Amino acid sequence: MSIPVLAIDDLTVRIDPPDAPPVFPVRGVSLRVEPGETLGLVGESGCGKTLTCLAAMGLLGRRVAIAGGSVRVEGRQVAPPEPGRDGARTATLRHRRMAMIFQNPSGCLNPVRSIGWQVAEAYRLRTGAARAPARRRAVELLDLVGIPEPGRRARDYPHQLSGGQQQRAMIAIAIAGDPALLIADEATTALDVTVQAQILELLRRLQRETGMAILFVTHDLGLIAEMADRIAVMYAGQLIEHGPTAAVLAAPRHPYTAGLLDALPFIDEDVERLVPIEGTVPALDRLPHGCSFAPRCGRAGIDCAIHVPTLRGGPVQAACLHPLEAA
Structure with a gap:
């Protein structure tokens, strides 16, 4: 069995607000991303998807920290640092072998640097290349991601590119240096359908050509169905369902996943209104005892208010005391 490109084990993230008790927006999350595969991480806004990715990348901000668990990249632990391990060397490993595409390309690109400069800088930082070969590689990468006239467009600034071209430039920056894992965090949310x-x-083609693994983060189950080999569903900071994408979408076992699917519109169905999931996601400082989804779940029993369910079953695993029947 191959070593996972990314292995997250029992990850817990803590936020320390000023003048308030700490909250835990990510609790006990475990994920594996294998070489060459796409894992889809799906859930509502605020469920902990992005924080999980930022923790893996080592990009947590002030007052946010990993409170438990570990992150390994290609078998080597990068968080928390192992005793006696050179912290700078660990950061370099993560920096060179992992890359992330963020949600808003216009807010991530430097407005006072040309696109070519930014791609070349990413390539230099990851590989140690000199300026001239880095500039040539930047043009090659812009061509690889489908930006027309890459030699000329490399001299353009972000405001001179369309939203789709900005996202392609972000992908070029991310793949500079051939990372083993690409994290795409809502990478297509602000783009039109075409x-x-x-x-x-483009992401599928790059994956075929380079063999990189992809952690594809979204709230859109339609995109997950199109992109992911496996799917992991998050709710209120925890993983609640996991399995092969086709199996989960065909017969979800957790009521929350089933509710997400029931709320989707289908072009071939004539319905007057969609079926929403009743209730709201609990606040981090007021999480219920037991199952976090119990207050919104029509299948919840007394035991759901007491016991915290863990993932169980197979091949589709669900963290539910009263799961839906498998097909």
Whole structure:
């Protein structure tokens, strides 16, 4: 069995607000991303998807820290640092072998640097290349991600590119240096449907050509169905369902996943209104005892208010005391 590109084990993230007790937006999350595969991480806004990714990348901000668990990249632990391990060397490993595409390309690109400069800088930082070969590689990468006239567009600034071209430039920056893992965090959310399809096809093509693994983060189950080999569903900071994408979407075992699917519109169905999930996601400082989804769940029993369920079953695993029947 191959070593996972990314192995997250029992990850817990703590936020320390000023003048308030700590909260835990990510609790006990474990994920594996194998070489060459796409894992889809899905859930509502605020469920902990992005914080999980930022923790893996070592990009947590002030007052946010990993409170438990570990992160390994290609078998080597990068968080928390192992005793006696050179912290700078660990950071370099993570920096060179992992890359992340963020949600808002216009807010992530430097407005006073050309696109070519930014791609070349990423390549230099990851590989140690000199300026001239880095500039040539930047043009090659812009061509690889489908930006027309890459030699000329490399001299353009972010405001001179369309939203789709900005996202392609972000992908070029991310893949500079051939990372083993690409984390795409809501990478197509702000794009129209046509450009979105182009970006998805670009990611699939790059994966075929380079063999990189992809952690594809979204709230859109339609994109997950199109992109992911496996799916992991998050709710209120915890993983609640996991399994092969086709199996989970065909017969979800957790009521929350089933509710997400029931709320989806289908073009071939004539319905007057969609079916929402009743209730709201609990606040981090007021999480219920037992199952976090119990207050919104029609299948919840007395035991759900007492016991915290863990993932169980197979091949589709669900953290539910009263799961739906498997197909």
